Amino acid sequence: MEFRIADTFTTSLARLTGDEQKAAKTTAFDLQVDPAGNGMSVHKLDRAKDQNFWSVRVSRDIRLIIHKTAGSLLLCYVDHHDKAYQWAERRKLEVHPTTGAAQLVEIRERVEEVLVPKYVDDSRLTKPQKLKLFTKYSDAQLLAYGVPQEWLADVKAADEDSLLELAGHLPGEAAEALLELATGGTPVLPEVAGMGTDPFLHPDAQRRFRVMSDMDELARALEYPWDKWTVFLHPAQRQLVERDYNGAARVSGSAGTGKTVVALHRAVHLARKDEDARVLLSTFSDTLANALRGNLYRLIWNTPKLGERMDVTAMDAIGIRLYSAEFGKPAFAGRDEIATLLTTAARDANGLKANAAFLLSEWKDVVDAWQIDGWEAYRDAKRLGRKTRLPETQRALYWQVFAKVKQQLKQAGKITVAEMFAKLAEVMPNRKHPIFDYIVVDEAQDIGTQQLRFLVAIVGDRANALFFAGDLGQRIFQTPFSWKSLGVDVRGRSRTLNINYRTSHQIRSQADRLLGPEVSDVDGNVESRKGAVSVFNGPEPIICSYADAEKESQAVGIWLQQCTTGGVLPHEVGVFVRSESELPRAQAAVKAAGLQERVLGKEMATEEGFVSITIMHLAKGMEFRVVAVMACDDEIIPSQLRIDTAADEVELTEIYNTERHLLYVACTRARDQLHVSAVKPESEFLQDLLKK
CATH class of the missing domain: 3.40.50.300 (P-loop containing nucleotide triphosphate hydrolases)
Structure with missing residues (x-):
C-alpha cells in the first residue's frame, strides 16, 4: 500500500499547539506501521461526499482525516473534531478530466439565487461592473490549466476583487495559473497524463502529495513545514x-x-x-x-x-x-580605522578643507570600490552617481590623502574586503x-x-x-x-x-x-x-503611533497576546527594530504579552516557545506568521545618524532609499499579520505606508 502525505496535512498540522502536533505525528507514525489502523479509533465519515474519507482519533478533541483505498492511504488533514469533519465534508479526491492529475477539490456549494422584490428604482446607484478576467478563455483552455470542472462558471465570473477569494478554493496549480493569467503572464500548460497513468505521478500531483517510503522520510516531512521543503517548483x-x-x-x-x-x-x-x-x-x-x-x-x-x-x-x-x-590569511582594516587614517591624513594635507563624511564616502564608493591605485586613474574616474564636482586641483589634494592611507595600510599589512576580491580577480584566470x-x-x-x-x-x-x-x-x-x-x-x-x-x-x-x-x-x-x-488574503496591517515608548510596548504586547491566544505559536512571531538601541522596547512588548523572548544574533536560530527579536538588517531570509515592526520613530528610520554623514545630495538620496528598503524587508517577513508602530513624531515612512 502506498502511504502518502498531502500538503494540506502539514499546513493544518502547523496550526496546532506543540502538544497537539506531537500527538498527531505519533498517530501518523502508527498509521504508517499499520495502515489498517488496528487498535486505533478509525471510522468512516458518512456525511462526506467522498466515501473514502475516514477519521482517526488522535486525542479527545483532535481528529486526523485520511483518504483510504485498497492501494493507498493519504494523510489529508488534522484539526479539532468539528473543523476536521467540516473540512472532509467539503472535499473530494478526484482525477482531473483533462490533465489526469490527482487533486483534492473543494466541493462547489450550490447557492440558489434569491429574488428580492424591488420597490425603489436603484438603477442610478448601480456601480459599474468590473472587468471579468477570464471570459476570453474557453472551458477547454481553463480545464487545461487544472481548473476543476465544477468551478468553471465561478472562474468565468471572477474579477479583480473576487479572484483572491476564488483562488483560495481551487487546487494550487489552478490558482497559480489563474493568477499568472490575471497579471499578464502565460502559464506553462501542465502535462497531460496518458491513459492508465497513476494520477499521483503527474507533476502537479507531486507538488501536492508525496509518497513516504519509510519512517525517516515521514519524520522529515513532519519536521519541516511543507513550504520549507522547496522540492517542487511552479x-x-x-x-x-x-x-x-x-x-x-x-x-x-x-x-x-x-x-x-x-x-x-x-x-x-x-x-x-x-x-x-x-x-x-x-x-x-x-x-x-x-x-x-x-x-x-x-x-x-x-x-x-x-x-x-x-x-x-x-x-x-x-x-x-x-x-x-x-x-595567506588576510588582515582587514575596519571602517573606523580607515576613517581615522583619512581624517589624520587630511589634516596633514596643505590647503585641503575636508569633510570627514565626504572623505570616507569618496574612499568607500570610488577609491576602494573601484580599487583605484594611481593619480591618473582617480583623476579620470567617472565617479558614477557622485554629484559633488571636484576640480582637478582639488582632486589632486584628495588623492594625496587617499594615497597616504593606501600606503599606511600596505605598511601595516592590512587590506580591505574590496582589495581582497580585486587581488583574487587577478589570479583566478x-x-x-x-x-x-x-x-x-x-x-x-x-x-x-x-x-x-x-x-x-x-x-x-x-x-x-x-x-x-x-x-x-x-x-x-x-x-x-x-x-x-x-x-x-x-x-x-x-x-x-x-x-x-x-x-x-x-x-x-x-x-x-x-x-x-x-x-x-x-x-x-x-x-x-x-x-x-499574492496567493492568499489576510487581515489588514495595523499601523499606529503612540505618545511614548511605554504605551507603544503595552499596545504591541496586547496585540501579540491576541495573536497567540488565536493559535499563533511563540516561535511563529518576530519583532524587528531598526538598531540595537531599540531592542529594549521590543523586549518590553514581549514581556507585556506574557511571552518569553530571544534576541537573535547572526546565527538567526529561532527557538520553540520563544518570540524572536532582532534588528532589521538581520531580517533577510526570515519568515514569521506574525511580525511586529517597532520603534519606527522620526530620526530612527531613516536613521538620523546616517543622514548626518551624507556627503552630498546623491548620498542623502541613497540613504533614504536604503532605509526605505530596510523597512520594506522587515514588513515583508510577515506571512499573515503585521503591526507597525512608532512613538510620535513617527517616521515619514509610516505616512507612505498609509497612502492609498
Whole structure:
C-alpha cells in the first residue's frame, strides 16, 4: 500500500499547539506501521461526499482525516473534531478530466439565487461592473490549466476583487495559473497524463502529495513545514531553473516570490546536468548561507553525493578561504580605522578643507570600490552617481590623502574586503582549471563591485556560468553600480517573478507603497511591481503611533497576546527594530504579552516557545506568521545618524532609499499579520505606508 502525505496535512498540522502536533505525528507514525489502523479509533465519515474519507482519533478533541483505498492511504488533514469533519465534508479526491492529475477539490456549494422584490428604482446607484478576467478563455483552455470542472462558471465570473477569494478554493496549480493569467503572464500548460497513468505521478500531483517510503522520510516531512521543503517548483519557476542561457542571467521579484527557491534549484540543476561540475551557491551573509545550506540538505537528501560538488558559502567567506590559500590569511582594516587614517591624513594635507563624511564616502564608493591605485586613474574616474564636482586641483589634494592611507595600510599589512576580491580577480584566470564551473548568487542586489569582478574572473562569460537572484527593492548594503561595465550584461536574460507565496495580499500591497511601481538598476534593467499578486488574503496591517515608548510596548504586547491566544505559536512571531538601541522596547512588548523572548544574533536560530527579536538588517531570509515592526520613530528610520554623514545630495538620496528598503524587508517577513508602530513624531515612512 502506498502511504502518502498531502500538503494540506502539514499546513493544518502547523496550526496546532506543540502538544497537539506531537500527538498527531505519533498517530501518523502508527498509521504508517499499520495502515489498517488496528487498535486505533478509525471510522468512516458518512456525511462526506467522498466515501473514502475516514477519521482517526488522535486525542479527545483532535481528529486526523485520511483518504483510504485498497492501494493507498493519504494523510489529508488534522484539526479539532468539528473543523476536521467540516473540512472532509467539503472535499473530494478526484482525477482531473483533462490533465489526469490527482487533486483534492473543494466541493462547489450550490447557492440558489434569491429574488428580492424591488420597490425603489436603484438603477442610478448601480456601480459599474468590473472587468471579468477570464471570459476570453474557453472551458477547454481553463480545464487545461487544472481548473476543476465544477468551478468553471465561478472562474468565468471572477474579477479583480473576487479572484483572491476564488483562488483560495481551487487546487494550487489552478490558482497559480489563474493568477499568472490575471497579471499578464502565460502559464506553462501542465502535462497531460496518458491513459492508465497513476494520477499521483503527474507533476502537479507531486507538488501536492508525496509518497513516504519509510519512517525517516515521514519524520522529515513532519519536521519541516511543507513550504520549507522547496522540492517542487511552479512551472514558471521551473522554466527559469532549467533554461540554457548564453550569458549571465538574473531572476528578480518582490519579497516572497520564490527567488531563493529558484536559485537553490538552479544550483542543483547545474550540478545534476554536468556530472563533473563544481557549483558555488553564494549570498552576502553567513546567516543566509546557513539557511541555504539547510534548504539544500532537504532538497538533495536522497542524493547526498551531489552535495560533494556543491559549495554553499557566503561571499566574504569564500573570498577569505581562497585568499588564504593564495596569499595567506588576510588582515582587514575596519571602517573606523580607515576613517581615522583619512581624517589624520587630511589634516596633514596643505590647503585641503575636508569633510570627514565626504572623505570616507569618496574612499568607500570610488577609491576602494573601484580599487583605484594611481593619480591618473582617480583623476579620470567617472565617479558614477557622485554629484559633488571636484576640480582637478582639488582632486589632486584628495588623492594625496587617499594615497597616504593606501600606503599606511600596505605598511601595516592590512587590506580591505574590496582589495581582497580585486587581488583574487587577478589570479583566478591563471588557474589551469576553474575552481567553480557554475556560480549562483542569491540576494544579488547587495553584491559589491570587486565581488562581481571576482565572480567573472572565475567563470568568464561561458554559457550558464553565472545566475543571479535578487530584488532591487531590498538593496540595503551596496551602492548601485554598472554591472555591464564589468562584463555582466543580463539584458534579455532577466525575468521577474510576480506571484507572492509568502505574504498576504494585504501586507504585500501595503509594503509595496514604500517603493515605487518600478525599480531600475544603473544599466537600465527595470523591475516592475505592477503585476505582483499574492496567493492568499489576510487581515489588514495595523499601523499606529503612540505618545511614548511605554504605551507603544503595552499596545504591541496586547496585540501579540491576541495573536497567540488565536493559535499563533511563540516561535511563529518576530519583532524587528531598526538598531540595537531599540531592542529594549521590543523586549518590553514581549514581556507585556506574557511571552518569553530571544534576541537573535547572526546565527538567526529561532527557538520553540520563544518570540524572536532582532534588528532589521538581520531580517533577510526570515519568515514569521506574525511580525511586529517597532520603534519606527522620526530620526530612527531613516536613521538620523546616517543622514548626518551624507556627503552630498546623491548620498542623502541613497540613504533614504536604503532605509526605505530596510523597512520594506522587515514588513515583508510577515506571512499573515503585521503591526507597525512608532512613538510620535513617527517616521515619514509610516505616512507612505498609509497612502492609498
